Amino acid sequence: MSQLLVSRRSFLQGTAAGLVAAGSFSRQAYAADVTIGIVYVGPRDDFGWNQAHAVAVQALKSLPGVKAVEEENVPETDACAKSMESMVNLDGAKIVLGTSFGYFDPFMVDLAKKYAKVEFRHAAPLWNASKHPKNLGSYFGYLNQAHYVDGIAAGLSTKSNKLGFVAAKPISSVLSNINSFMLGAKKTNPNAVVQVIFTGDWSLPVREAEAVNALIDAGCDVITCHVDGPKVVVETAEKRGVRTCGHNASQAPLAPKGFITGAEYKWETIYKSYAAALAKGEKLPNMTSGGYEADMVRNSPFGAGASPEARNAATAAIAGLKAKQPIYVGPLKDNKGKVVIDKTYDNLDPYLDQMNYLLEGVVGSIT
Amino acid sequence: MEGGRAACSQVLWWKPMVDVAEPLLATTTQPALEWRMDIAVRIRSSAEYIAIPLIALAVSSLLFALFLLALGKSPALFFELVVRGGFGTAFSIQNTLQRSAPLILTALAVAVPARIGLVMIGGEGALVMGGFAAATVAIPLVLTEAPPMITLILMAAAGAAVGAIWVGIAGILRHARGVNETISSLLLTYIGIAIMNFFVEGSLRDLTNPNKPSTMPLGEAYMVGKIPGTEVHWGLAVGILFAIVLYILLSRTTFGFAVRISGGNPRAALAQGLPVGKLVVACCCIAGACAGVAGFFEVAAIQGRANASLVAGYGFTGILVSFLARHNPLAIIPVAILFGGIVASGGLVQRRMDLPDATVLLLQGLTFVVLLVSETLYGRFKIFQVRGTTDRT
Numbered sequence: 001m002s003q004l005l006v007s008r009r010s011f012l013q014g015t016a017a018g019l020v021a022a023g024s025f026s027r028q029a030y031a032a033d034v035t036i037g038i039v040y041v042g043p044r045d046d047f048g049w050n051q052a053h054a055v056a057v058q059a060l061k062s063l064p065g066v067k068a069v070e071e072e073n074v075p076e077t078d079a080c081a082k083s084m085e086s087m088v089n090l091d092g093a094k095i096v097l098g099t100s101f102g103y104f105d106p107f108m109v110d111l112a113k114k115y116a117k118v119e120f121r122h123a124a125p126l127w128n129a130s131k132h133p134k135n136l137g138s139y140f141g142y143l144n145q146a147h148y149v150d151g152i153a154a155g156l157s158t159k160s161n162k163l164g165f166v167a168a169k170p171i172s173s174v175l176s177n178i179n180s181f182m183l184g185a186k187k188t189n190p191n192a193v194v195q196v197i198f199t200g201d202w203s204l205p206v207r208e209a210e211a212v213n214a215l216i217d218a219g220c221d222v223i224t225c226h227v228d229g230p231k232v233v234v235e236t237a238e239k240r241g242v243r244t245c246g247h248n249a250s251q252a253p254l255a256p257k258g259f260i261t262g263a264e265y266k267w268e269t270i271y272k273s274y275a276a277a278l279a280k281g282e283k284l285p286n287m288t289s290g291g292y293e294a295d296m297v298r299n300s301p302f303g304a305g306a307s308p309e310a311r312n313a314a315t316a317a318i319a320g321l322k323a324k325q326p327i328y329v330g331p332l333k334d335n336k337g338k339v340v341i342d343k344t345y346d347n348l349d350p351y352l353d354q355m356n357y358l359l360e361g362v363v364g365s366i367t
Numbered sequence: 368m369e370g371g372r373a374a375c376s377q378v379l380w381w382k383p384m385v386d387v388a389e390p391l392l393a394t395t396t397q398p399a400l401e402w403r404m405d406i407a408v409r410i411r412s413s414a415e416y417i418a419i420p421l422i423a424l425a426v427s428s429l430l431f432a433l434f435l436l437a438l439g440k441s442p443a444l445f446f447e448l449v450v451r452g453g454f455g456t457a458f459s460i461q462n463t464l465q466r467s468a469p470l471i472l473t474a475l476a477v478a479v480p481a482r483i484g485l486v487m488i489g490g491e492g493a494l495v496m497g498g499f500a501a502a503t504v505a506i507p508l509v510l511t512e513a514p515p516m517i518t519l520i521l522m523a524a525a526g527a528a529v530g531a532i533w534v535g536i537a538g539i540l541r542h543a544r545g546v547n548e549t550i551s552s553l554l555l556t557y558i559g560i561a562i563m564n565f566f567v568e569g570s571l572r573d574l575t576n577p578n579k580p581s582t583m584p585l586g587e588a589y590m591v592g593k594i595p596g597t598e599v600h601w602g603l604a605v606g607i608l609f610a611i612v613l614y615i616l617l618s619r620t621t622f623g624f625a626v627r628i629s630g631g632n633p634r635a636a637l638a639q640g641l642p643v644g645k646l647v648v649a650c651c652c653i654a655g656a657c658a659g660v661a662g663f664f665e666v667a668a669i670q671g672r673a674n675a676s677l678v679a680g681y682g683f684t685g686i687l688v689s690f691l692a693r694h695n696p697l698a699i700i701p702v703a704i705l706f707g708g709i710v711a712s713g714g715l716v717q718r719r720m721d722l723p724d725a726t727v728l729l730l731q732g733l734t735f736v737v738l739l740v741s742e743t744l745y746g747r748f749k750i751f752q753v754r755g756t757t758d759r760t
Contacts, residue, residue: 037718043724069718070717071717072724075676076679077669077670077676078466079466079679079710082462082711086452086458086459086462086714087714087718090451090458090459090715101579102676200568
């Protein structure tokens with residue numbers, strides 16, 4: 001993301017140089033062997049979900065023989081189907097990536113049936129071999145591993161032992177991030193508790209700011225979140241002088257004093273693998289997923305808010321995750337006292353995808 | 368919106384005078400001559416209604432071209448891409464028509480109240496509530512495997528009824544309590560979205576879909592199909608039908624006449640014994656029903672379920688379309704298609720010119736502002752004026 005900002009500014013500054021280079025560049029682009037289309041639900045510079053994808057596409061564009069066409073702010077209606085179809089028909093895209101949950105069913109499913117020679121991939125684990133076409137598929141990253149690393153660093157950064165989490169909706173992927181963050185914090189600071197506030201939707205900036213203020217007023221001194229664009233959360237916390245952990249993309253430039261680290265997707269690993277497979281004429285996998293062990297998530301570079309101890313502990317935790325050390329070491333109880341995780345589960349175990357509880361150590365309710 | 372409001376009431380003020388003047392003229396001149404004169408007058412005065420919006424479009428395009436030049440981008444390429452992406456290929460035309468389908472209905476939801484002098488911007492809420500009602504009504508019918516045709520008719524009726532109630536509330540508040548309808552309809556939109564989210568995430572949630580709260584899917588058998596030979600769903604045909612019916616209703620019936628009189632001067636209308644309050648509420652209900660039907664099509668032809676994706680901004684784009692069409696139901700059809708084309712080509716512009724999506728929004732905004740300004744030009748060009756008919760402005 002910081003790369004994106006810099007590239008934009010340098011683009012403005014270097015227009016003259018750009019004009020000279022433009023001729024040769026566009027010829028290169030048209031000679032591309034593989035065209036990849038990508039559709040975003042929001043703006044590409046949202047400091048969040050969409051930006052994480054846009055950063056990866058930017059990396060993809062640097063590969064020789066790859067052309068990427070992008071479209072932002074495409075709603076989850078038939079507009080997204082038409083945008084993707086337009087990429088296939090007018091741009092000759094060989095693979096189309098849909099990055100918003102609601103694009104999949106019915107839009108991408110129908111498109112895959114209609115354009116059997118084009119590959120469609122969607123950024124959520126929804127593809128089902130028995131129901132869906134073979135030229136459709138899913139990819140996603142286990143971001144909860146990076147939230148666990150956030151927790152490790154946050155546990156060593158708090159003085160009040162209260163960590164605040166601003167969450168959008170109580171669905172399994174969000175709950176898994178909250179629980180992993182808490183388990184990370186407990187690992188380095190057994191007294192830490194995570195207080196969570198659900199805002200109710202993916203992008204409610206006003207309510208997100210209110211939630212941050214409420215958490216800080218309740219004594220939290222490290223704030224993190226799982227909302228679409230964490231900009232407001234991180235900026236509000238920075239203004240109040242508390243530390244923050246990020247989500248989706250790097251928010252480090254928004255919090256020059258308090259940023260510790262953040263959970264980020266590393267979509268370029270997946271996108272580059274798609275481009276490489278297409279260039280070689282290989283069949284793309286239908287399901288691509290993983291966490292640190294597959295280099296599909298990462299933590300933002302440490303900010304000024306990260307102490308040397310926090311940095312060391314987080315770096316060690318990352319090495320552990322790469323070696324597949326489990327996060328969920330059972331048995332674990334939910335915050336109402338019921339045992340919900342009976343044994344130790346592997347980090348990618350499908351059982352954990354069905355999470356519908358907050359673990360002991362998290363203050364908050366999902367109902 | 369204040370400017371828009373002043374402009375539209377200015378237009379409405381004069382409209383009814385035409386109807387009053389015509390029968391008087393007919394009795395005083397020879398019928399055949401009158402008829403020929405009338406045609407000439409009509410062509411001249413309607414030329415004004417076509418020429419001024421076209422000039423406004425040209426001016427806004429020119430301003431936008433300057434903006435592109437300032438960014439170092441080629442305006443020629445931009446307009447070429449708009450034509451290609453919106454209208455240039457068979458695929459592009461289908462793309463455009465599909466995007467314009469909901470806009471016709473949501474623009475009608477603005478146009479009808481505008482004729483009675485209201486600036487009603489709650490189409491988005493009525494669309495969401497209508498779509499949600501349609502999806503909810505469908506749940507027991509789909510579960511009991513009711514005949515698809517009956518199910519769809521009931522869904523459409525539920526969508527229209529709930530949409531009508533939603534905008535109707537703003538109408539009643541306006542009439543009974545004098546609450547500003549622009550504000551109340553906008554706020555009702557947010558309430559409508561919140562109500563849908565509340566049920567979709569709560570009691571009506573389909574539990575087989577853990578990550579995106581939605582109502583139960585309708586299933587293939589219960590979906591509205593495409594217009595044969597195209598990929599555009601029936602919502603486009605229904606939208607065009609509604610536009611024609613509402614045009615006739617507003618311009619060729621006593622109801623429409625009473626609406627325009629009330630919009631022009633409510634006090635004079637009351638003095639004449641017209642039921643202004645009832646007319647206000649009726650117009651709002653018609654408007655809400657149009658948006659509600661748009662919501663029904665979003666659910667039954669596109670999404671197959673109700674969820675947060677219904678909130679796609681069609682209701683708000685409809686405001687722009689209606690103002691551009693000067694709240695004329697017939698003019699809404701081509702304007703909605705023009706807009707559909709601009710939005711459809713927006714993607715191609717983003718992809719080929721490396722411009723952000725906001726570029727197309729900027730073009731829309733410029734167009735809107737220039738059109739509002741152009742409202743002041745009516746009646747100022749001598750070429751369009753016919754002697755003795757200045758009241759036709």
